Amino acid sequence: MKNLYQNTIKKWGVLLLIFSALSCSELDLLPESQVPSDGFYTNEAEIETIVAGVYDGLQLSYSRQASAGGLWSLTEVRSDDMTILLSEGEWGRVENLNMLATSDITLDFWENSYITISRTNNLIANLEVVTDEGLKNQFEGEGKFVRALSYFNLVRLYGDIPLTITPTVSSSDLPDLTRQSTSIIYDQIIADLTEAIDLLPASNDVGRATSGAAKGLLAKVYVTLGQNSLAKPLLEDVLGAGYTLEPTVKDVFSVTNESNNEILFSVGYKSASNGEGNGFAYHIFTDGIGYVPTQEHMDLSPAGERYDATLAVIGVENRTIKYDPDYAIEYEGDNDWVVLRLADIILMYAEVLNVENGDANMQPAIDELNKIHAREDLTPYTIGDFANASELEQAIRDERRFELAFEGQRWFDLQRYGTLVSVMSNHLGVTVTEDDLLLPIPQREIDVSQGVITQNTGY
Amino acid sequence: MNLKIKLTVFVLLLCNFTLLAQDSYPLTGVVLDESAMPIPGVSIVITGSSKGTTTDFNGKFEIEVANGDVLNISYIGFKTQTITIDNQKALNLTLIEDTSELEEVVIIGYGATKKSHSTGAVAQIDGDKVSKVATATAGQALQGQLAGVNIKTNSGNSGEPAKIQIRGLSSISASNSPLIVVDGYPIQGDLSSINMQDVESINVLKDAASASIYGSRAGSGVILITTKKGKTGKVTVEYNVYGGLKNGIRDNLDKNPISSSLNKFPTLAEWKDYVVSQGATNLDEINLAESFGTNTNWYDEVYRTGYIMNHQLSASGGTENVNYFLSANYVDEEGIMLTNDYTKYSFRANIDVKANKWLELGINLNPTYSETRKINRENHQLFRTAPWVPVYHTAATAAITGKEIGEYAHENDFDIGRNPGYTGIRLREQSDYNPIAMLEGEWYTTNRFEGFANTYLKINFSENLTFKTSFGGYLNQFEDQRYLSSIVSREGANGTLAHHNTIKITDWLNENVLTYNKSFNDKHQLNVVAGVSTQATSVTTSNVSANNFVIDYIQTVNGGLLSGGSSTRSKSTLNSAFFRVNYDLSNKYLFSLSSRWDGSSRFGSNNQYGFFPSASFGWRVSEEGFLESLDIINNLKIRTSIGTTGNNTIGDYSHIGLLGITNSILGGGATTGFSPTNISNPNLSWEKTQEFNFGVDLAILDNRINLEFDIFKTTTKDLLLEVPLSNVSGFEFFTDNQGKVDNRGFELNLTTINTTGEFFWKTGFNLSRYKNELVDFGGTQRLITVPDPKRPNEFLTEVGSPLVQYYGYVSDGEVPYGSHNTTWPVNASTDFVYAKDLNDDGVIDENDKKVLGSPYPDFTWGFTNNIEYKNFDFAVTFQGSHGAKIFNIDSYYENSQYANESIEGFNLPQADKDRLVIRSNSDANVQDASYFSLRNMTLGYTLPSTLNEKIGLSSMRFYLTGSNLIFITAKNYTGFNPEASTEATTFPGTYSNNPLVTGYQRGAHPVQRTVAIGINAKF
Incomplete structure (x- = not known):
């Protein structure tokens, strides 16, 4: 009896051991649906995916999929060209230039821009x-182009901002958060773009940076800084680089013609591509927030084919139809966001020529202006239309307003003209001050930095 | 000499022993309960020896005894008897049921202990009590029953689980939900799958010392659910059926300040009278709307009387070798809101086999399937449509809108911009759809299959030592499908969408436990538990979505254009060893030491293992000589404990620097992209909670008054915090062990037996309070979170204060009538209120903001009464919560849907305009969330046993039960459910899923009132 009992225990003892052996699982598990960054970055193909991630950052900054924010709302909606149908709460504040520092709209753009910058770093x-040396140069050029573009947007919207050009890899090497003066930021932008011009190829896939795009953007930076003499040779380079105007504005923005030769650089979006659609198209056509052209814009834009391709009254609401309404699917818009196109370059060139030549020699600038103005059915300008260069300047500015309408240009144009305060005061019917023009630094960033990042005045 | 004496004594003793042994004889007997039913399994032990036996299936036993032996006859739930042997040859014993709480058994994880010997803070409730409430989910039945356990029902959807929180809030980024252990198996699920009618008892391990045996997962407490087992004896077949009606409590409707001036939702006529009285002249819109002759009460259209139906059939019983409990359950519920339905089927088989003297084995099986059609809209979306809009177009509205009579009518139809066929002046003021169309035009269904199987093998090596090994699996498969039809998409086909998401959680667990029980010399009682365990969980998800459905016929993803698709897989593992020693000295001094080592795959290689020790001590003062003489005191126990628990509820790979998918469109097509999504942290480790608990248990007056009192202080440090980083780094957060939260509080539980005998009346009262304080927030001093930029309001998280506080301006009056357009539509106040200049500096700015309250109650309480009189039984639970504030944005929606004005347009002096702030950023929406409720009430009648025999039943009970028969909210609360607020489990998240915006109420559905009748028959 006793033996039997002991034998049994022995048998079970073996089983017990088996079970105990089961009692151990592998603890060092690696993710299956994400990639560990440790051990990545080993070959060209992997770096190519990092490049695509950089462009994904631009997609976020220009129009976040799931929300109505993005560069669109911070430029167009705040300008005198657009208004919001249902301006509840914070959206009304965007329109009226009195955003709160705690607003998600300012935080989202800040966040997405710096995420993009960190990806380029x-x-x-x-x-x-x-x-492959050529490919290496191209990737570096693309990184620097996107970094410059992101800083250019940030510096124009926020003023002084923190500058970081190295990646954060651990929590112990966090970037310096001190706000740097705009001139330091612009130095970095110019340095990046100058290098990018040399590094980038002349042609590239649609949606990727080229040397032409870098030149065009750098020219725009110089124009913004009032350094026309530096901008001019770059603009001329671009004009001679083989870009051509499309026959109509409609063609430029047609979703079936997005690789057209007028575009220097655009951010790609595509519907039915697993989350790669844009968010802005829907918000143009929905009543939820509904970004719509102002009556003033509708009234001033010259009638003609361009008007008909850009503006329409649907029901009783003013709408822009520049972005194809058929593709305005919720968060799944198909239109690319055009950042830089030849029409913009030509008009900047007209502007530069006009300032350079003055009253004495207006014809070269008028010729450039007419390339755009008379592209479709509008009558070309003649020298007799302008008493002096400043009248011509106004015509060029108007041309930019209606040609480049709803492309995120208006606000920045008014900013570099120095007329934002007067135009916006007039538009809103209240006294707008310089303080209202810069966005509030997101309160979260101030709190998290423990005050190292300071607020813009007026907030 | 001395030696001699000793030897003699020894010899004498030896002789004595031998003599006694020679005198032993077999004693037989039977043990019955008060109703003369045999009790199997009763333990009969000869005091001071290791000799003993247990009664068989028929309550019979046989044991060798000798004269002078003292038999100790004990069985759980009955009073222990002692019999001194004096030549009896047969014994017929009747055990008396013990109603004293002290004899109750407390389940403590990998074992059980008598309540009188428990040293931790454990709350418990019988399954019988909770299964009496007519509800498909457990949460509601538990409300008010357990001190320190805060249960909130915050969804109006049928079948949604309640939110459970034990002793406050300790974690920010990680989960604050307690670990749920069903029959020893920690499940990756919630209480919604538990069928309360299968539950034997629920035990809640509140203090860290009790919970630390579950180590790294016990930081928010542990809920142990024990399901029923068959009892040896006659087969019992039980059928329980109830059916009842449900209604939403809308008493607060009249309090909604839709118009602050009229103080209730005005009819058009009332509105007209009001604006005319204020001097308005342009009444075109009002006159037109009035001409339709409609006055729709949208609440009446959306809400309905729902029902609940429950059938439960169970069979239990057992022979000497096999015990079983089998059950099948079906619940059918129709929600209180149109289109909301819930159905659940669950089955259970608990089988225990005693193979022989040393081997036991068993299996628990519990498959559950449920299906819900959910309401995907909240109240704030449903009730924005004006009352002049009919549900379906009438002749009058069809004529002016060009729509068909009988079509859904939307406000949009009354605007030429949205409806080219409209011929009137624009009446539309908001773009949401008719609520009925919204509910009927969207299909949101979820179904869930949960399968649970656990087997065990138990070897009794000796009477003292047992080994138990168990192996089990748990599957939780969740599927949700949504289709938003063109009827209710804002942009026709462009806004239609469908998705199909599945989540599958597969989990397996192996545990091996040795238990050693021994008493020495009647003085030392030792219980040792040691074991190892391993658990592995894998989660797979898949989702596909499509939009642009041209026709509404196909509602599955294939009918539209594919817009997204993804699948993911992740895994986590946990290896553990645990150990506990309970030692009782002289039944007076109780010591308990326990610890667990956990190794988790979720943590960095430098910190994979965590150690969670605890110690507790109890002193049964009433057993001391100096108190024994005091008859009034039956029990007085002082207990104190200190322990450590952990929290590992973060993402599976948070310690690894990862790249996520970030595709972009390059060259006209999607291109695979990767970008860094988080920073690696090889040091990432457990969140550690240390808790000190001090408690007193007191029973007086023949155990009729029982008091339990606990105070605790919990410090959670090294929080698994998503430490906010400046976005300049490219990362929003960094997962690290930083931060510290303190919780302190007390719990009181008083049970009294007021009367005994024919009229039996027992009451229970519990009260709990806790206070939390953020001590360290990873270096950040304060963080303001704004959940909704459209209606900005601020949640402040600041070191030195409770985790979440509302923050903003103090309102100082409304904009006067006449200074803004209030003629049309059926209006309200504006988006703005005057702000109080708190610092008197003449400027309204940041410095005039203050803390406006916090979402945590000052105290919560429950009060239960159980009365039995003859064949009647009556139970009632009152429950309440006091002092919490809620940020209720609903009235703002209802108010401001029309008041779409900017300050600039107001006819006010600039100085007045400068004092205006957006209403949502003021205290205008901070309301008192206190409430008082009659949670549950049940009246039952059991047929007299004489009658039962005639109809062939062993018992039959009829009952009438009701929930939330009284529900009173605070005076200034205007919503439908003061408990219904966002309560996130992950951080960071959106407004609805961010723990730092706790207390945000948006569109809460009403509290439900249920009245049901039922029959419980036993065969």
Whole structure:
């Protein structure tokens, strides 16, 4: 009896051991649906995906999928060209230039821009594994182009901002958050773009940076800084680089013609592509928030084919139809966001020529202006239309307003003309001050930095 | 000499022993309960020896005894008897049921202990009590029953689980939900799948010392659910059926300040009278709307009387070798809102086999399937449509809108901009759809299959030592499908969408536990538990979505254009070893030491293992000589404990620096992209909670008054915090062990038996209070979170204060009538209120904001009464919460839907305009969330046993039960459910899923009132 009992225990003892062995699972698990960054960045193909991630950052900054924010609302809606149908709460504040520092709208743009910048920093720091020298240069150029574009948008919207050009890889090497003066930011933008011009190829896939795009953007930076003499040769380079105007504005924005030769650089969006659609198209046509052209814009825009391709009254609401309404699917818009196109370059060139030549020699600028103005059915301007260069300047500005309408240009144009305060005071019917023009630094960033990042005045 | 004496004594003793042994004889007997039914399994032990036996299936036993032996006859739930042997040859014993709480058994995880010997803070409730409430989910039945356990029902959808929180809030980024353990198996699910009618008892381990045996997952407490087992004896077949009606409590409707001036939702006629009295002259819109002759009460259209129907059939019983409990349950519920339905089927088989003297084995099986059609709209979306809009177009509205009579009518139809066929002046003021169309035009269904299977093998090596190994699996498969039809998309086909998401959680667990029980010399009682365990969980998700459905016929993803698709897989593992020693000295001094080592795959290689020790001590003062003489005191126990628990509820790979998918469109097509999504942290480790608990248990007056009192202080440090980083770094957060939260509070539980005998009346009262304080927030001093930029309001998280506080301006009056357009539509106040200049500096700015309250109650309480009189039984639970504030944005929606004005347009002096702030950023929406409720009430009648025999039943009970028969909210609360607020489990998240915006109420559905009748028959 006793033996039997002991034997049994022995048998079970073995089983017990088996079970105990089961009682151990592997603890060092690696993710299955994400990639560990440790051990990545080993070859060209992997770096290529990092480049695509950089462009994804631009998609976020220009129009976040799931929300109505993005550069669109911060430029168009705040300008005198657009208004909001249902301006409840914070949206009314965007329109009326009195956003709160705690607003998600300012935070989202800040966040997405800096995420994009950090991705470019990460790309630039991990290029040594790319063996093909040409490709390595291209990737570096793309990184620097996107970084410059992101800083250019940030500096124009927020003024002084923190500057970081190296990636954050651990919590112990967090970037310096001190706000740097706009001139330091612009130095970085110019340095990046100057390098990018040399690094980038002349042609590239649609949606990717080229040397032409970098030149065009750098020219725009110089024009913004009032350094026309530096802008002019770059503009001329671009004009001679083989870009051509499309026959109509409608063609430029047709979703079936997005690789057209007028575009220097655009941010790609596509519907039915697993979350790659844009958010702005829907918000133009929905009543939820509904970004619509102002009556003033409708009234002033010259009638003609361009007007008909850009503006319409649907029901009783003013609408822009520049972005194809058929593709205005909720969060799934198909239109790319055009950042820079030849028409913009030509009009900047007209502007530069006009300032340079003055009253004495207006014809060269008028010729450039007419390339755009008379592209479709509008009558070309003649020298007799302008008493002096400042009248011509106004015509060029108006042309920019209606040609480049709803492309995120108006606000920045008014800003560099120095007329934002007067135009916006007039538009809103209240006294707008310089303080209202810059966006509030997101309160979260001030709190998290423990005050190292300071607020803009007036907030 | 000395030696001699000793030897003699020894010899004498030996002789004595031998003599006694020679005198032993077999004693037989039977043990019955008060109704003369045999009790199997009763333990009969000869005091001071290891000899003992248990009664068989028929309550019979046989044991070798000798004269002078003292038999100790004990069985759980009955009073222990002692019999001194004096030549009896047969014994017929009747055990008396013990109603004293002290004899109750407390389940403590990997074991049980008598309540009188428990040293931790454990709350418990019988399954019988909770299964009496007519509700499909457990939460509501538990409300008010357990001190320190805060249960909130915050969804109007049928079948949604309640939110449970034990002793406050300790974690920010990680989960604050307690670990749920069903029959020893920690499940990756919630209480919604538990069928309360299968539950034997629920035990809640509140203090860290009790919970630490579950180590790294016990930081928010542990809920142990024990399901029923068959009892040896006659087969019992039980059928329980109830059916009842449900209604939403809308008493607060008249309090909604839709018009602050009229103080209730005005009819057009009332509105007209009001604006005319204020001097308005342009009444075109009002006159037109009035001409339709409609006055729709949207609440009446959306809400309905729902029902609940429950059938439960169970069979339980057992022989000497096999015990079983089998059940099948069906619940059918129709929600209180149109289109909301819920159905659940669940089955259970608990089988325990005693193979022989040393081997036991068993299995628990519990498949559950449920299906819900959900309401995907909240009240604030449903009730914005004006009352002049009919549900379906009438002749009058069809004529002016060009729509068909009988079509859904929307406000949009009354605007030429949205409806080219409209011929009137624009009446539309908001773009949401007719609520009925919104509900009927969207299909949101979820179904869930949960399968639970656990087997065990138990070897009794000796009477003292047992080994138990268990192996089980748990599957939770969740599927949700949504289709938004063109009827209710804002942009026709462009706004239609469908999605199909599935989440599958597969989990397996192996546990091996040794238990050693021994008493020495009647003085030392030792219980040792040691074991190892391993658990692995994998989660797979898949989702596909499509939009642009041209026709509404196909509602599955294939009918539209594919817009998204993804699937993911992740895994986590946990290896553990645990150990506990309970030692009782002389039944007076109780010591308990326990610890668990957990190794988790979720943590960095430098910190994969965590150690969670605890110690507790109890002193049964009433067993001391100096108190024994005091008859009034039956029990007095002082207990104190200190322990450590952990929290590992973060993402599976948070310690690894990761790249996520970030595709972009390059060259006209989607291109695979990767970008860094988080920073690696090899040091990432557990969140650690240390808790000190001090408690007193007191029973007096023949155990008729029982008092339990606990105070605790909990410090949670090294929080698994998503430490906010400046976005300049490219990362929003960094997962690290930073931060510290303190919680302190007390719990009181008083049970009294007021009368005994024919009229039996027992009451229970519990009260709990806790206070939390953020001590360290990873270096950040304060963080303001604004959940909704459209209606901005601020939630402040600040070191030195409770985790979440409302923050903003103090309102100082409304904009006067006449200074803005209030003629049309059926209006309200404006978006703006005057702000109080708190610092008197003449300027309204940031410095005039203050803390406006916090979402945490000052105290919560429950009061229960159980009365039995003859064949009647009556139970009632009152429950309440006091002092919490809620940020209720609903009235703002109802108010401001029309008041779409800017300050600039107001006819006010600039100085007045400068004092205006947006209403949502003021205290105008901060309301008192206190409430008093009659949660549950049940009246039952059991047929007299004489009658039962005639109809062939063993018992039959009829009952009438009601929930929320009284529900009173605070005076200034204008919503439908003061408990219904966002309560997130992950951080960071959106407005609805961010723990730092706790207390945000938006569109809460009403509290539900249920009245049901039922029959419980036993065969």
